[in-house]
Amino acid sequence: MSEQNNLEGRADGDRREFLKTGAAITGAALAPGVLLYGVAHSRAPEQPASAEVRWGMLIDTAKCGDGCSDCVTACNTENGLSGKTGPQDTQYIRKLDIKDLRNGRVHSLPMLCQHCEHPPCVDVCPTGASMKRADGIVLVDRHICIGCRYCMMACPYKARSFAHEPITDQNPEVPRGKGCVESCTFCVQRVDREELPACVEACEANGHQAMLFGDLMDPQSAISQALKSQPSTEVRADLGLNTGVRYQGI
Amino acid sequence: MANDTCFNQQTCKPGLFWTLLGLGGIVVLGMLYAFFTLEHHGHVLTGMDNQIVWGLPHVFAVFLIVAASGVLNVASIGSVFGKQIYKARAPLSGMLALAMLAGGLAVLVLDLGRPDRLIVAMTYYNFKSIFAWNMIFYNGFFAIVGLYLITLMDRKLKAYSKPIGFIAFLWRLGLTTATGSIFGFLVARAGYNSAMMAPMFIIMSFAYGLAVFLVVQTAMYKWNNLSLDERILSRMKNLLGVFIAASLYFTVVFHLTNLYFAKQWEFERFILLEGGVYTALFWLGQIVIGGLVPLALLYSPGARQSIGTVMVAALLVIIGGIAQMYVTIVGGQAFPLDLFPGYAESSSFHDGVVHAYAPTIYEFLLGFGGIGVAFVLTVAAVRAFKFLPQDDFKTLEAEEA
CATH class of the missing domain: 1.20.5 (Single alpha-helices involved in coiled-coils or other helix-helix interfaces)
Incomplete structure (x- = not known):
């Protein structure tokens, strides 16, 4: 026993x-x-985007170089855009020069899809091709975009382009197609690999550090800290869209 | 077979029928040529771009869709409000509504960037989108007005025409509200974003639809060597006059409300004073040709005896209507978006500048093709079915007494 x-x-x-x-x-x-x-926030490819994250961008216009267009060039390279600037050519990001009509003060800043919390392009899209991912990135589902261009009518930031002609030499990671609407994706393919969007990386590489990318939901992230410590501007704040892209220095 | 059946003609004129069908067919072929060319090469061949995303095809398409809902008004006045002279015109009105909606939708669909995905548009609905609601309204319109036409033209089903006519009336009000709201719900653009858009489109649809109806009816009477009774002409021309006056009133209120908001002044200055072609089209096209001149013609002393005067007035309303759509659709986009109020803006993406728009042949082919589709359908329908209004003068006299 x-x-x-x-x-x-x-x-x-x-x-x-x-x-x-x-x-x-x-x-x-x-x-x-x-x-x-x-x-x-790394996740496996089969895992859906998380609503615990909201990707955002903070642009400091004081640091943005007048005449510098490295962000635009990097975007064009990453997304396989021609870089042409005719009225029918696609531009995901552009340098916008603004001048205060009262005092003549000028700013130069990159303008891109503002990745709104309440995006008008998503509201108006008849098929649901314009959509917002759980992590706040606004995208176009190229499989169900019918090319009606209503989202382009609705976007307050003129951030969208229509692919007017057949597209060759594409980046396989960024499929594009004639007859569909397209716009900045925050380089979603890079973000999902935990890399920075191409424009932000280029801005950092040339030493301007004018673009900060990160998680707006994470109070410890650099972007949240920067937004907490300094005033920032939301473009067309009157529309109440709660944009994911904010500006400082305007 | 069509050579032997000519319900709406006292003497068969097969030559005229085939000539008209052929002419309409050529215009439709032109539209198909534009469609296949754009399908292959892309919209790079058009004058539309990333600034003016909706151009001439949309001007014609929206005009046809708005006029389609308006032309049904003739039937509604008969079925819903019981007016005898309009009852006699209800079948023609319903048929024209279907033909024009088909024409307008053909333009919209063939101008899509991906027209091959029409099935996607029919199977994927974002119910927050007013555009998706429009698709439901368009499809429903075909079904309801089609059924309405059957009840109007089949003696055995005549009793159902009143309730179905009532549903059709409500449905068309919903459809035009939705069409106006396509523009009214665009919050960011100075030229749109107005609750006035939906009711204004409804009242304009009354005028455009009745004008189209009068033109078609006059042509049908002319081919049959018939003359429209003076009392009927007088009533219809007065109604058109009321609709034109109401459209002008809504136009004035729309611009007055914009002028009340300081942030809209720049847009109003653009449309009313400094917008070049848009200002000219607004004042000369929409207001003078489409409003004041037809009003003066319709209320001129000899108008009640002169079908010619009424016909000219109706044609001017149609021309004015297309001018109005051009000002609303293209003018509203030509005025630049103001991202930073109080700042001058410039960029490689044409920020801060008034956008130029020069339509190419393909846009004209698509736009006129919509009218061609409506025309071909109308010619074929009046050949095969009995659409010539049959007036019952005894009832009319009793109604007048």
């Missing part, structure tokens, strides 16, 4: 040891994933 107890005691000890080891191994395997998710 006592031998049996001893045996059972040994078995209990082994079981405890086994569970401890198992838990440690499982923990070690899972922890980096959990930690990474918390820090950098």
Whole structure:
């Protein structure tokens, strides 16, 4: 009997040891994933975008170089755009020069899709091709866009273009197509790989640091900290769209 | 077979029928040529761009759609409000409504960037989009007005024409409200974003639809060497006069409300004073040719005896209507978006400048093709079915007494 107890005691000890080891191994395997998710929002391709995140951009016009168009060039390269600026050519991002009519003060700033919380383009799209991802990125589903251009009529920022002619030499990651509407995607393919949008990366690379990209929902992110510490402007704030892109220095 | 059936003609004129069908057919072929060319090469061949995204095809399409709902008004006055002379015209009115809506929709569909995805437009609905609601209204209009036509033209089903006519009347009000709201719901653009758009489109549809009806009716009477009774002509011309006056009133109120808001002044200055072709089309096209001149003609002393005067007035209303659509649709986009009020703006994407628009042959072919589709359908319908108004003068006299 006592031998049996001893045996059972040994078995209990082994079981405890086994569970401890198992838990440690499982923990070690899972922890980096959990930690990474918390820090950098990484997710597997099959996982949907999370509503816990809202991607946003802060543009400091004081740092934006007058005459610099590195962000535009980087965007064109990343998205396979021609870079031509005719009235029928696609532009995802453009340098906008504005001059205060009262005092003559000038600013130069990049203008792109503002990735609104309440995007008018999404509201008006008849088929639902214009859509907002859970993480706030506004996109066009090229499979169901019928090319009616109503979203272009509705966008307050003139951020959208219509593909007027057949497209060749595409970046496979950024499929485009004649007859569909397109606009800035925050380089969603890069963001999903935890990279910065091409324009932001180019702006950082040339040392201007005028564009800050990050998670607006994360109070510790650089963009949230910057928005908290300095005043910023929402373009056409009167429309109440709660844009994901904000400006400083205007 | 068509050579033997000519319900709406006292003497068969097959030559005239085939000539008209042929002429309409050529215009429709032109539209198809434009469609296939654009389908292959893209909209790069048109004058439309990233600034003027809706151009001449949309001017014709929206005019046809608005006039289609308006032309049904003739039937509604008969079925819903029980007026005898309009009852006699209800079948022609319903048929014209279907033909014009088909013409307008043909333009819209063939101008799409991806017309091959029409099935997507019919199967994916974003119910927050007024454009999606329009598609439901268009499809429903075909079904309801089609049914209404059957009840009007089949003796056994005549009793149902009143309730279905009432539904058709409500449906057409919904349809034009939705069409006006396509523009009214564009919050960002100075030229649109107005609750006035929907009622203004409804009242304009009354005028455009009745004008189209009068032109078609006059042509049908002329081919049959018939003359329209003076009392009927007098009533219809007075009604057109009321609709034109009401359209002018709504136009004035629309611009007055804009003038009341300081942020809209620049847009009003553009349309009313400094907009070049848009200002000219507004004052000369929409107001003078489409409003004041027809009003003066319709209320001139000899107008009640002169079908010619009424016909000219109706044609001027149609021309004015197309001018109004051009000012509303193209003019509203030509005026630049103001991203930073109080700032001058410039960029490689044509910010801050009034956008130029020069339609190419393809836009004209698409636009006129819409009229061609409506025309061909009308010619074929009046050949195959009995659409010539049959007036019952005894009832008319009793109604007058």
